[in-house]
Amino acid sequence: MSLQVRDVSKAFGDPPVPALEGIDFTVESGTFTAIVGASGCGKSTLLRIVAGMTEPDAGAVTMEGRSPHDLRRGKEVGWMAQRPALLPWRRVRDNVALAQSINHRPERRLPSPDDLLEMVGLGHVAAHYPHQLSGGMQQRVALARTLAIGAPLWLMDEPFAALDELTRETLAEDLLDIWQQVRSTVLWVTHHIPEAVALADHIVLLTPGPGRVAGVVDVDLARPRDPTSAPFQAVVRQARRILRGAQPNRVVA
């Protein structure tokens, strides 16, 4: 299912302050696309618009002709944010199971919560409560919960940003392994260019606010990618060059 973002604009406040202007790009089915830009460039707003949680002022988002609302209604969106947002009153297994029981789709064959937890390496803590787990483990549970509904579209808003570098790298590798098995369409928001290059097939670069598409970089590197390799560094430099070119002119006193 390819995702089409067509001329999307959004402003907040009164008088309106533009957050996004004329965002236009396509994400091919089964690909991993990163949206990269500086803080405040509207990346998260864009992801919320794609998820149907925020209405755009202009433009539209469609996936195979369906609106974000239709996608959510069909439980076709897997949402993962910076905070794991687990329910502290439910055990880990029940948190994953809840994703399947809410707005239940009987026609969809889904793996059991225990299998999903095994998949993310947390089978041994299924009976724990979230507060008994580390931040990284909680994000793994959130990942299992995202996988639990079998959604063809994953929207991920800097899900590992709050974690330490080592945990972040390990989780990103595990996510990539799982994604390569499942091949859902992924839209991944980050401000970290090397992370985007390590994960994504395509990188949509946004200008500092208001966010406009500064350029799209195709990452034509075989996985797993070595961040120290010259081709990897070349893609990072290319993305940086585009983003630097998109910086607003600075006034020097």
Added chain:
Amino acid sequence: MNRNGIVATGLIVGFLAVWEAAVRVTGTPVYLVPAPSDIAMVLAGDVSDLLPAAGTTLLQATGGLVVGGALGLLMATAITFWQQLEQGVMSLALLIKSTPIIAVAPILTVWLGFGPAPKVVVTALLTFFPVLINSLEGFRSVDPAVADWFRSVDAPPRQYFLQARWPSARPFLFAALKVAAPLSLIGAVVAEWMGASSGLGRRMWLAYTNLDMPSLFAAVAVLTALSAGIYRLVVSAEKKTVHWT
């Protein structure tokens, strides 16, 4: 008993000892300030009357707490689902909250008689407000990240209420109960003062009119113990129910 318990017991025993000594040394008459030993004698001697009186008050207070708490919870739920109700319900709740209960209790006694009904109503009026306010706050306290996740799976309002709003409100509800439960005893006693055939409030009123200060203090002591007991009960229920905080 842990260290804190020993300190607390020591403080209470010390306070009672100072009280006893002060009354004995100054020769304060018993109709002004009875010594703790005088009160203890009443407590021991009148236990067969005090316990049923305490039972009556506790029953009426619990009845009022259940009615007031249920109404508060129900209205907070209704406002959560139908926000247009908020202004009307909150105006009414504020009106009830602002009306001095001491002024309402005699009217209710005239209307409803000397039985348990006016006590339950007075107690319900007292306990309704904290439960309403805290429940409403609790229903609205869902973590925005959790709310986003529920939206992402297009959770129906009923499921969102049961799975996110209701558990999020539990700590708030217990905070309300910690206030409302001891308050319910005050409500029942105030209503009993206005006219009752039994209960701690009636005993207190009789002792007051006879200047029988040891009996009055004994009733107060029982009331205090009940209040502390009911508070501990709420705290213990909270620990079991809200285990994640």
